[in-house]
Amino acid sequence: MPTVLSSEPAEYLVERSRFIGQTFRLTDPEALAESLEAMKAAYPGANHYTWAYRIDETHLRASDNGEPQGTAGLPMLHILQRQGWEETLVVVVRYFGGIKLGRGGLVHAYQKSAxxxxxxxxxxxxxxxxxxxIRIDYASYDRVQHALEPLVTTLDAEFSADVGIRATLEKARWPDVEAALDAAARGSWTCVGTHDALELVPLTDGKTDE
Structure with a gap:
């Protein structure tokens, strides 16, 4: 499920009303206020600061922030749900342009902005x-490098009495990496350390558009 790696604000104009939306990564509802304050500081004096977040299917909320009930937060939340975004907050601020959009117009504008x-x-x-x-001998280095490059994210080598290799990989690929090492180094390699951690990485296969 996608979440926010980075984002930029997006602006939408309709009937002289100005809508500015931006997404934030949100892993804890208590951090909501920080993102809202950032938007208020960036866009002071707006008429509405609406928002919706979906952390997972059981932790989700939305706010119309003074717009007619159900015309802002909920339509934005539906987009997050349909597209499968998790740990994601979308905030849309509105500067009222003097022309009322009606319920249908508001729903469309907030969905478009989100x-x-x-x-x-x-x-x-x-x-x-x-x-x-890991550590390997010089004779194995070229074979190991060739075998690991398609399987790992990064690979660095340090040359001394033997060759030290530091690689990062998705943990799920470890069985393939271990098998490739055994074959390329012909069983002659030594693991000197591993460290596992959860990391936010780019989603290489993209996201589903609405």
């Missing part, structure tokens, strides 16, 4: 990443 904010978001995904440190 979608534009998502379109200006670089999606990421949380994965378990393993950092691996």
């Amino acid at each position: 979608q534009q904010a998502l379109d200006h978001t670089v999606p990421g995904v949380v994965k378990e990443i393993r950092t691996l440190q």
